[in-house]
Every structure is written in structure tokens, then in C-alpha cells.
Amino acid sequence: MAVVGQHQTAMKEVKWAAAWNKATLPPDNELLTIMRSVQQQGKIALEIEEHSSGTSTGLAADEAILSVNREQLGNLQGIDMESSQAFTKVLVLKEEFQFIRNNSEQKFEDLFTRATSWKCTLDCSRTPKMRIITIIMCLDYFIVSMTFYGLTLGTSSLEVNPFIFMAMSGTVELVAKIFGTLTAGCMGRKKILFLNFSVAAIVLLAQPLVSDDLKWLTLVLVMVGKMSISCAFNLIYLYNLELAPTEIRSQSMSASQIASRAGAVVSPYILSALEAYPWAMSVVMGAAEGAGVVSLLALWETKNTRLMDTVADLEALTHAPATQTEAKR
Structure with missing residues (x-):
């Protein structure tokens, strides 16, 4: 529910589970911020999965992945260690995708040239x-x-x-x-x-x-x-x-x-x-x-x-x- 944006419903369920297990929750505003960060992470993870499986729409998925920046990470680092580590991994993936994107056009052009070369065909x-x-x-x-x-x-x-x-x-x-x-x-x-x-x-x-x-x-x-x-x-x-x-x-x-x-x-x-x-x-x-x-x-x-x-x-x-x-x- 947190991933799809149903934060209030998710908070009710989490509070009910915490009461049942006698656990202590952070304040509502901090819990809401955590859920929003989870939602953001879920969107990015989905875009990465679609891009790697070849089901994305092309450059639109790349732009969604590359939209994560260090300013966003700095705003969310104070939430908890787990969120910070997750976004650090996303930034690493961002840099890898940026590198691939910068070099893919030349690589595919070289492969296409070789595949269509008469020397390769004959x-x-x-x-x-x-x-x-x-x-x-x-x-x-x-x-x-x-x-x-x-x-x-x-x-x-x-x-x-x-x-x-x-x-x-x-x-x-x-x-x-x-x-x-x-x-x-x-x-x-x-x-x-x-x-x-x-x-x-x-x-x-x-x-x-x-x-x-x-x-x-x-x-x-x-x-x-x-x-x-x-x-x-x-x-x-x-x-x-x-x-x-x-x-x-x-x-x-x-x-x-x-x-x-x-x-x-x-x-x-x-x-x-x-x-x-x-x-x-x-x-x-x-x-x-x-x-x-x-x-x-x-x-x-x-x-x-x-x-x-x-x-x-x-x-x-x-x-x-x-x-x-x-x-x-």
C-alpha cells in the first residue's frame, strides 16, 4: 500500500500491527516520510527492472532512472540507514546506466556495421x-x-x-x-x-x-x-x-x-x-x-x-x- 501511494491506509495497518506486537512506532509525520521514500524507491526499482528486462519504453525509462540525484539523497539520508543505503545503490545504478547510455550508441553502431558488412555475410x-x-x-x-x-x-x-x-x-x-x-x-x-x-x-x-x-x-x-x-x-x-x-x-x-x-x-x-x-x-x-x-x-x-x-x-x-x-x- 505504501508503494502504490495509499499512505493513510498503510499507516492504519502498521499501527494495528504495532499494537498487536507491542512495538513502538515513530511519529506520524516521520512514518509518512518513510512511506513516501519507500514509494519512491519502489518506482525506481520498477523502472530499473523494466529497463533490464527490455519491457520499458526506451529513453523514458532511462530518464526516470537518471532523475534520482544526490540532492534527493541528501534530503532523505536523515530518515534511516536502510533508506540511505537503498538510495546509494540507486545512485550507483544511475552512474552505470549513464555510462551504458553514453557508450551504447557507438557499440550498437559498430555491431550493426559488422552484421551488415558484405565481408561478414560472404x-x-x-x-x-x-x-x-x-x-x-x-x-x-x-x-x-x-x-x-x-x-x-x-x-x-x-x-x-x-x-x-x-x-x-x-x-x-x-x-x-x-x-x-x-x-x-x-x-x-x-x-x-x-x-x-x-x-x-x-x-x-x-x-x-x-x-x-x-x-x-x-x-x-x-x-x-x-x-x-x-x-x-x-x-x-x-x-x-x-x-x-x-x-x-x-x-x-x-x-x-x-x-x-x-x-x-x-x-x-x-x-x-x-x-x-x-x-x-x-x-x-x-x-x-x-x-x-x-x-x-x-x-x-x-x-x-x-x-x-x-x-x-x-x-x-x-x-x-x-x-x-x-x-x-
């Missing part, structure tokens, strides 16, 4: 090596995603039981994950990706050549291609993370993920467009995998190499990064 393509990494990773993500979902959604063209196909598909994906995990550490990321892209390209391009009487062979080729693509899908994340410098690694992954989602989106449309030619989808996916094989030739192996911290470190490389064993030598 970090993944503003230097030669980063352009190579970004283009190749986006291409490979697109190919892997398109082929993965194309093989998954193209069950109808194989004329097999869809339940059996899904069970086999899940099995080969599990095998692919285990194979990729065990071999990436010993053989390297690029070699395993190169191997998986090559196998997928070969089996998918060979699948249309199989006679219609050999349905089992067609299914085997598709499953081998699915296993290779699944393995590549898992490893390409690791490879991309190790290729991109630390300062723009998240941007590089985001660009690659956009390409990956684009591949997943166009996959069913390609299936629909080539529905009259069952062999055409395998040829398209096999040719895409071949393009992925060629694109990997421009990149380097990242196994046991030092990760680049900045784009400048990456651009300073004149050859593939040395492995940890070579660096120790």
Missing part, C-alpha cells in the same frame, strides 16, 4: 580457398542428399516388397555408419569419401544395364549404392568441419546444410519427372556421384592435421596441412 566465399571449399562442399552435400532420398523414395521402380526394402535399407545404413566410423580414423576422411562416391557412381550407372530377369542383382546394386551414400552422408559432416577455419565454421556448415536441404527437396521432383524412364534416375544419380568424385580431387586430407583457426591461416597455406606426426619432425 565470409565463406570472399577468399580463393574458402570459395573452393564452399562450392565443393555445397555440391557434395547436394549430391549426397539428392541420391540418398532418391534411392529411399524410388522403391516403386524396383518392384520389390516395400517392407523388405525398408528393412534392408535400415540394415545397410547401420553397416555404413559402423564402417565409416571404423575407417575414417585409420584411412582418412577424403579417401573414404572418395571410395564411397566412386562405388555409388559405379553401381548406380551399372544398375540400368542389368537384365530385368535379375531382380535380385538390381536390388543388390541399389543396396550397395545406398550403403555407400549413407556412409558418405555421415563422413561429409566431419570433413566439412575440419576443412573450414574455426572463425567461420558455423557459416560454412550452414551454407552446406542449405545445399543439402535443396538436394532433398528436388529429389522427389526428379523422380516424378523421370517416372516414365525407370533407368534414368539411376543414371542421373550415378552421374552426380561421378561429379562428386571429381570435385574431391581439389581438396586435401584432414586426418591428424591441425585445424585452421582463421581464414588468413587457410589462405597462407601453400600445400596441404602437415599431419601431427610430420609437425613433430
Whole structure:
């Protein structure tokens, strides 16, 4: 009640509580002055809370907070120690808000300039090596995603039981994950990706050549291609993370993920467009995998190499990064 300005009602309640507890109160005029100071403190505390939570109306809240001055504190210091300490804290907050207010405009201007800078927006393509990494990773993500979902959604063209196909598909994906995990550490990321892209390209391009009487062979080729693509899908994340410098690694992954989602989106449309030619989808996916094989030739192996911290470190490389064993030598 004192905070919202109902001082007389508050005094009655306080007197009743004091009589009940047999406590002694100060004179009415001093008690009224204390309640007014409590009301003032409550207003200031509310403004500070609204300002810190972002619900204030902007500069109006700042002005309310900064309206407390040392003259007001001097008038109220004679009331009690608690009120004096409270207003001292408010003055400290006032000075902090004044400092923030004086410096916030420049800070926000600097942040806005950096956020809208083309260098920040196009970090993944503003230097030669980063352009190579970004283009190749986006291409490979697109190919892997398109082929993965194309093989998954193209069950109808194989004329097999869809339940059996899904069970086999899940099995080969599990095998692919285990194979990729065990071999990436010993053989390297690029070699395993190169191997998986090559196998997928070969089996998918060979699948249309199989006679219609050999349905089992067609299914085997598709499953081998699915296993290779699944393995590549898992490893390409690791490879991309190790290729991109630390300062723009998240941007590089985001660009690659956009390409990956684009591949997943166009996959069913390609299936629909080539529905009259069952062999055409395998040829398209096999040719895409071949393009992925060629694109990997421009990149380097990242196994046991030092990760680049900045784009400048990456651009300073004149050859593939040395492995940890070579660096120790």
C-alpha cells in the first residue's frame, strides 16, 4: 500500500500491527516520510527492472532512472540507514546506466556495421580457398542428399516388397555408419569419401544395364549404392568441419546444410519427372556421384592435421596441412 501511494491506509495497518506486537512506532509525520521514500524507491526499482528486462519504453525509462540525484539523497539520508543505503545503490545504478547510455550508441553502431558488412555475410566465399571449399562442399552435400532420398523414395521402380526394402535399407545404413566410423580414423576422411562416391557412381550407372530377369542383382546394386551414400552422408559432416577455419565454421556448415536441404527437396521432383524412364534416375544419380568424385580431387586430407583457426591461416597455406606426426619432425 505504501508503494502504490495509499499512505493513510498503510499507516492504519502498521499501527494495528504495532499494537498487536507491542512495538513502538515513530511519529506520524516521520512514518509518512518513510512511506513516501519507500514509494519512491519502489518506482525506481520498477523502472530499473523494466529497463533490464527490455519491457520499458526506451529513453523514458532511462530518464526516470537518471532523475534520482544526490540532492534527493541528501534530503532523505536523515530518515534511516536502510533508506540511505537503498538510495546509494540507486545512485550507483544511475552512474552505470549513464555510462551504458553514453557508450551504447557507438557499440550498437559498430555491431550493426559488422552484421551488415558484405565481408561478414560472404565470409565463406570472399577468399580463393574458402570459395573452393564452399562450392565443393555445397555440391557434395547436394549430391549426397539428392541420391540418398532418391534411392529411399524410388522403391516403386524396383518392384520389390516395400517392407523388405525398408528393412534392408535400415540394415545397410547401420553397416555404413559402423564402417565409416571404423575407417575414417585409420584411412582418412577424403579417401573414404572418395571410395564411397566412386562405388555409388559405379553401381548406380551399372544398375540400368542389368537384365530385368535379375531382380535380385538390381536390388543388390541399389543396396550397395545406398550403403555407400549413407556412409558418405555421415563422413561429409566431419570433413566439412575440419576443412573450414574455426572463425567461420558455423557459416560454412550452414551454407552446406542449405545445399543439402535443396538436394532433398528436388529429389522427389526428379523422380516424378523421370517416372516414365525407370533407368534414368539411376543414371542421373550415378552421374552426380561421378561429379562428386571429381570435385574431391581439389581438396586435401584432414586426418591428424591441425585445424585452421582463421581464414588468413587457410589462405597462407601453400600445400596441404602437415599431419601431427610430420609437425613433430
